[in-house]
Amino acid sequence: MPKTVTAATLVLAAIRDRVAALHAAVEPETDPTPVVEDTEIGTDPHDDESTGHPDFGGDGGSSVTVPATEDETPDDDPATGSLGSEGPDVERLAEALADLEAVVTGFASLIEGGELPALRAELAWARSTVEEARALDGTVDVLEELVEDLDPTLRQGPVEARVGIVVASRNAERRDAVTSMLAQPEWTSLLAHADQLVLTAPIGGRKPKHTTRVLARALADADAAAREAAAAAVTEAQGSDRAGEPRLAPVATAAHTVATTAQVVRGALGKQARKLADAADALAGALEERRRNEAVAHWLVDLADLAHRAGEPSFTYGVLHAEARARRIAADETLAAAVTAYTKPKLHKWLDAAGS
Template identity: 35%
Template sequence: MADTKREIERKFEFTKPGAEQRGAPDLTGTAGIATVVDRGVADLDAVYYDTPDQRLAADGLTLRRRTGGKDAGWHLKLPVAPGTRDEVSAALSDTVPGPLAVLVRSRVRDAPLEPQVRLLSSRRTSHLLDAGGSLLAELSTDAVTAERDGTTATWTEVEVELADGSDPALLDAVQKTFEKAGLKVSDAPSKLARALAETGKEPPARPAPDPADETAGAYVLAYLRAQVDTLVSYDPGVRRNQPDSVHQMRVACRRLRSAFKTYRKILDREATDPIGEELRRLGEELGADRDREVLHEHFRAQLADLPHTLLAGPVHKRLRTWNSARRTATRRRALAALDHPRHLALLDTLDALLTDPPLLPQAAKPAAKALPKAILRDYRRLATRVDHALSLDPGQERDHALHDARKGAKRARYAAEAAEPALGKPARKLAKAMEAVQDVLGEHQDSVVARTALHDLTHQAHGAGEPSFTWGLLHGREEARAERSERDLPAVWAEASDRALRSALG
């Protein structure tokens, strides 16, 4: 089993030689710190693991096996925000524990995880308590020795880690006190990062676009790289069942597929079409879990909005039963997709595409000329779909046409967002216009999906001898929701079309 905790901390280093001999200044009286309690010294021995080309370090992750201290074991630290990381821990073993190995799979893939650096630390720990004796934070002063391939480096650093529930403003107050005493916030985000720098083994720099390159190909590739990074970085969150992780991975799949289609005159479709198909498959596997989650929350909100007199039968229990049965299957399906060899092959293929992109002659043209043409093609395609949907009578055929229009609106929006770094305000205005169309069409499609699910709930309730009145009531609400969307669409589309034509893209 693996345990997780959120770390919010700040690291400091001494600015003057010999200052570490005096140690960290007394923090008594700083931001509600009433008492500083010495908790003694512990000797820590940590070996950090990574691939030979340091894929984890390049993305700010650390994986270590540590002995000594109160939390001996394996620790994987995943960056959340500057100064904030999630630490996932597992018991000591000779090899990387499976629950941790799976969380780095999207980065490591088939490469071996091997010892890279050893850090020996003598840690003096103090607890920072408030007037009531409650723990506010933990202060650690570490005398560190880094060893790598016969090279060593030594330094002393100070770390303040907030206790659960403590105000992050405490770190700002501590920083002011430390700065007056000759300490500064460390330049290195972690001990490992400093160890690699001090021993001359920093990870390779992440690819960065050339700011002087104004070609269409350069901007499209930068956008694709950002989406691939999203796909990789949210993989551990999906495995840990983190909120919004499935959604973010699914959106990255859509954005990549959309970019391949929109910019088909910049990237060769013979190379991108097979990748797009794999992304479609992955998105569908992930989507089952996401769709279930969204529907469940929507129905919960709808039930909460109904007067108690309209809740006929054990509707909350029925909804939980329905959701639990679906959740087990959809989550298993999502994780199976991430564990499948096809997923790792997809990630490798995307990396290869970015390393050696199949650029067409249009890619060498200035972005300001090539990108608007591609965006406007998508806009005109959307216009045709909307006009077709509006020409149909209400019913199943119109529902399908509106769903196609929704997909077209997403593609037009994504195309404009991808071009925003190159085209600026005009692309941003077009993206917002297309988002408005996507929203109203999304309301309609969500209603279609919800009605199908409500049919399922109604049949389950009826089969169990429960009243189906409430589910029928919700079904009627969803029908009204769809009708509102259909009424709103012409006006929303007219305004969006006007804004699009005034966006100066063409």
């Protein structure tokens, strides 16, 4: 890593990158190319591994039951349940918001600007809406996969059409909520605070000789928060019939913060930071997979109820529900393995030495 690179330079570059991506997500004409890439500062050009952006969404099994009216009885031609390219790009916007929140959270101890508290509150507000739409998309993907893989001999009633009716309704509702959010003054304020953070916020860690120590401390703080959230979820799950249900969202958010923070600093901290990023990314991914399968199981119960009240066979939904529960069990096992891998002491102990 160049000796002239400071923690402040690296953090500012990371913030500028994420703010540009946020503008590009809602302003198609904006060039999202960052001024300084994370990988430009002391990283191995052959190390092109990157963390993903799974986040635990807000649609973790919410009810989709609505009264079955006459105009909801499916026709012979199934509905697609898709809005195509209409409305905002929810996935891109969700990723941009999650990444910016992760950066300002992971490096909060170094950011001294007065805009930070307001920006973090506004990011939480925006993500509460966008993540619901994003989570819906993920749940629908799993549901459609289950229907597609269904043995034709077990298919009874207009299953695809029934699914299409509910999906189309929920998609329209969620995407309308995102569109409405983007028209609110709070969204304008969010962008203004993000831009101001890039332009004027003083960032600590201006001495090159302190770069490694300062970045290691920031990563250690994010890592400690993630391990605390994971420990709380495991403890709570031990007293619950639905393992880990109550507090998975904070774990996923904290894991994504660690993955993003570690990715930014890996040029300064080396392969150990990359390994931590990979483990945190795997944990966040396992949490998302588990959430999707749990949400699908809830949906199928409600879809069976809708079908029954519309005079359609509900047998197929029971078959799909059994498959969803099996996938949920497998997801629980994957999540347990990811938690175990992330909480191994050797993955974290180097941070104490690097930050001292």
